[in-house]
Amino acid sequence: MVLIHSITSALSLVFKRPSLWVPGIILLLVSLFSYEIMTDILASLLFALTNPTALPAIEATLLPAYFYGAYADQINAFLGFQAIMLLLQLFVLYWTANLVGVINKKQALINSFKTTLHNIGQIILFIVFVAVLLIAFIESIFLLIWLGQWLSWIAFIIMAIVLLITAYLVVHFLMVIPIMALNELRLSEALIEAWHFGAKHWLGLLGIIVFLAVFNTVINSLLGLLMPLTENALLQLIISAVLLLFFLTYSNSLYAVYYLEAEKKKVRA
Numbered sequence: 001m002v003l004i005h006s007i008t009s010a011l012s013l014v015f016k017r018p019s020l021w022v023p024g025i026i027l028l029l030v031s032l033f034s035y036e037i038m039t040d041i042l043a044s045l046l047f048a049l050t051n052p053t054a055l056p057a058i059e060a061t062l063l064p065a066y067f068y069g070a071y072a073d074q075i076n077a078f079l080g081f082q083a084i085m086l087l088l089q090l091f092v093l094y095w096t097a098n099l100v101g102v103i104n105k106k107q108a109l110i111n112s113f114k115t116t117l118h119n120i121g122q123i124i125l126f127i128v129f130v131a132v133l134l135i136a137f138i139e140s141i142f143l144l145i146w147l148g149q150w151l152s153w154i155a156f157i158i159m160a161i162v163l164l165i166t167a168y169l170v171v172h173f174l175m176v177i178p179i180m181a182l183n184e185l186r187l188s189e190a191l192i193e194a195w196h197f198g199a200k201h202w203l204g205l206l207g208i209i210v211f212l213a214v215f216n217t218v219i220n221s222l223l224g225l226l227m228p229l230t231e232n233a234l235l236q237l238i239i240s241a242v243l244l245l246f247f248l249t250y251s252n253s254l255y256a257v258y259y260l261e262a263e264k265k266k267v268r269a
Helices: 002-016 018-033 035-050 060-070 072-101 108-118 120-148 152-173 176-183 187-200 202-229 233-268
Strands: none
Touching (some): 002 018, 035 072, 072 108, 072 176, 120 187, 152 187
């Protein structure tokens, strides 16, 4: 089975090729140094949104517009920071996937980095594409809130439809960045290829999502068991970083390995 073979192959690959860990290390370092910035932005935003004295007596559907008008600086800072971090995460995913597909390992790390940097515009376009879909999803939620005031059963039906469409799109576009990286395609080409790939391998992609969710739970449980064993803050930070880095590197590699294994099977067939 392609999924099982990919899970074991990716695990083996992560330990055989130390270069696959480098993109994740860079992401962790940037996240660590930007943690305080993110904490301040989030604390300011949460305080503004949860302060009872700031809540006007208006309908729930009008609250988002009110909050954006009243706290535009905090919201823009939060969204801007999240966009930058998402760009960095997708950059790392692209870089890792490209590394997995490299046959000639000589200077692979540098060459893959250059390839990723050259295609950063395509990654940004993908973020814009996802943002448009996300806005459409949020608008659907607000529509459900509005409809729910009068016709709760219609709102429930629309909610079910929206969730099904969302799951459908996630599966079909899950592999856009790995496919773009492995084949060095433009976004438009990668979207088409990912759509066809998702249609053929939707069950395997769902399997990856479920497996990584379970694996992430196991990592978090292991972290919960290890943290009480020491009161040393530095050691706790190192343990957390190593486990997070392992999960990040493994999951990013798994997407690429699964695509390559599925394509190999198609060629053999």
